[in-house]
Amino acid sequence: MYKKKIPVNLDCGLHLFMEVIQGKWKIALIWCIHSGIKRPGELQRKISKASRRLLDNQLSELVNHGILTKITYEERPLKVEYELTSLGKSLIPAIEYTAQWGEDHREELEKLIQS
Amino acid sequence: MYKKKIPVNLDCGLHLFMEVIQGKWKIALIWCIHSGIKRPGELQRKISKASRRLLDNQLSELVNHGILTKITYEERPLKVEYELTSLGKSLIPAIEYTAQWGEDHREELEKLIQS
Structure with missing residues (x-):
């Protein structure tokens, strides 16, 4: 797995939150799983812009x-949730x-960030 | 100024929050200014690990x-707050x-993130 070269800054609670939540699609994944979409194939269909490989990667990091x-689940075909x-x-909160x-x-932020 | 090549993802409220808050020392800067430390020199002394140039950069982005x-303030020497x-x-909330x-x-996260 990719190892960060810069040591993680852990001296602030917010940094811990950011550390966990940062990474493309992580929030989307957490939100989908929270909403009951639990299987890799279903997650991929829901987040179809992301490649399966990237999603698997982000899922592993969250694990x-x-x-x-x-x-x-030890069945054929193998079932993962x-x-x-x-x-x-x-x-979640x-x-x-x-x-x-x-x-x-949203309105003011969209204007400011796009400009 | 540095322009991102990938268009900003604005379709989720949390992404807006992340967009604003991401960037080294931004949270520290917001927090210091919230606590009444307002001048660039004071901010630099408080966040001494960061270079003045980087802090100025992050301050501009937050502006x-x-x-x-x-x-x-139009005085000599010029005063900025x-x-x-x-x-x-x-x-802040x-x-x-x-x-x-x-x-x-913190305890469980530090273990998980460091490992």
Whole structure:
């Protein structure tokens, strides 16, 4: 796996949040799994802009960061599902809170960021 | 100024939050200014790990994103101060909320992220 060269800055709670949440499609993945879309194929169909490889990569990181659990059912064909851990579930209100801030200020932010 | 090649993803409130908050020392700068440290020299002394050039860069981006106002006092020597805009002030509870999540889970997150 890719190793960061710069040591992670862990001296601030917000940095921990950012560390876990940063990475393309991670929030989308967490949100989909929270909404009950749990299988890799379903997630790929929902987030069709991302490649399967990238999604698998992000899913593994979220597993390593203790946000998701990967469940493999020993059947043929093999069935894989992802679930939020209790740590992952605790992220939901924080995501909702910040998303609400973005929504509340969407109009002014879109103007400022695009310009 | 540096222009991103990939268009900004604005279709989610959380992405707007991340877009504004991402960037080294931005949160520290917002937090310092919120605590009353307003002048570039004072900010540099407080965030001494960052170069003055980098801080000036991040401050400009925060001004462009509508988070800070730069106030120049026409005196000799020139005096510059930064203030949070009302949009910037509205970020404070969101920062507090996510920082609290990080603090609450610091022990488990530090283990998971370092490993």
